[in-house]
Amino acid sequence: MASVEDSALVRDRLDVTLALAAALFGVTAVAQLAADHARAVWIPSAVALVTATVFASACVLIRRRRGLFLLRHTTLWSAAVAALVGVNPFAYMMATGITYPAIGALLTIVAIAALFPAWRVASSIIVVVNVCWIATALAIPPEPGLGTLLLQMGKADALAAMIIITWERTRSRVAGANTLIRQLAVVDDLTGLPNRRGLLERGAELVDQARQADLRIGVGFIDIDGLKQVNDQAGHAAGDDMIRRAAQCLATSATTYGLFVARLAGDEFVVVGSGDAARLWPDPLSALRTALARQGISASIGGSVGDGRATGSFDRLLSEADLAMMADKRSRRSSSAPDRDGGQSSPS
Secondary structure: OOOHHHHHHHHHHHHHHHHHHHHHHHHHHHHHHHHOOOOOOHHHHHHHHHHHHHHHHHHHHHHOOOOHHHHHOHHHHHHHHHHHHHHHHHHHHHHHOOOHHHHHHHHHHHHHHHHOOOHHHHHHHHHHHHHHHHHHHHHOOOOOOHHHHHHHHHHHHHHHHHHHHHHHHHHHHHHHHHHHHHHHHHEOOOOOOEOHHHHHHHHHHHHHHHHHOOOOEEEEEEEEOOHHHHHHHHOHHHHHHHHHHHHHHHHHHHOOOOOEEEEEEOOEEEEEEEOHHHHOOOHHHHHHHHHHHHOOOOEEEEEEEEOHHHOOOHHHHHHHHHHHHHHHHHHHHHHOOEOOOOOEOOOO
C-alpha cells in the first residue's frame, strides 16, 4: 500500500504512465484490427481496447484528484490492471495460434515494473507472467525456440528488477526528505524541543483526546526570568546556553508527570498534561519551578485546566495560562520590591 506521504510522488508517476499506456494500447487495438489478418484477431484487439479504456479512466481519476482510492489501495487495483496488461500477448497467441507476439510478454514484464509502485505486488505479478509465458511456449512451440525465449525473458526480468530497485530508492529518499522537512518544521533547533508549530499541532491533538475520553487537561506557561540581562551582560551565547539548560531541565522533570514540553518562543516554554497529571495541577508546575531553581534559573509560571468534555480549544487554554503567568510575574515582582525602610521584602 502506498502511504499518504508517497501519494504525491505516486500520482506524478502514474498519471503520465497511465496516459502513455492508454494511448499505446488504444493504437494497438485499432491498428491490429485494421491491418492484422490473422484468424480471430478481434479477440486480442478487444482485450487491448479494454486495457486502454481502464488505463485512461484511471488516469482521468488521478488527474482530477478523485483517484485517491487508487493510491490507497495500490495492491488491489494494480493487481487487476496488471492482469489486463499481462493477458494481452497471451490473448493474441492463444486466439491466433501465432507465437511471434511472445515478445509482448517481455514488454509486459518491463511495463509492470515501471507502472506499479508496490514492488511486492509488481514482483509477484512478474513471476506469474513468467510462469504463464513458459506454459504458453510449451503449449504453442515458439519459432525461435524455447531456449531463446527463456534468455530474452531473463533479460526482461533483469531490466524489471533494475526499474523496481530504482523506484524504491527514489521513494525511500523522498520519504526521508519529507521526514526531515517535517522535523525542521516542528522542532526548535536551539533546544531540540517542539517549536510553536509542533506545540499547536500536538496541543490540539491532546485537547481532542482529553475531550473524547472526558479527561482533564492542564496547560502550563513558563517564562524564564532575566534572559535580557544575561544577553546584555554576558552575550547572546550565554543567553542561548541559559535557554538550553532550562529546556533540558524542563524536559527531564516533565517526564515524572508525563508532560509534553515545547518552546513557544524566546524564553517562553509550555507544558501540557492530561489525565492524572492534570488532576494534580498545579503540583507539576511547582515541581518544574523547583527543578529550574536548582539550576539557578527563576521563572514566572501560570497554568490553566480544562475539565473533560467542557474543555475549550487549546488556544483558549494557552491564553488562560499566559494570563496566569503574567499574574505570577506581577506578584513576584511586587513581593521583591523595596519596602519603605529601603530593605527587601521576602518573596512569597
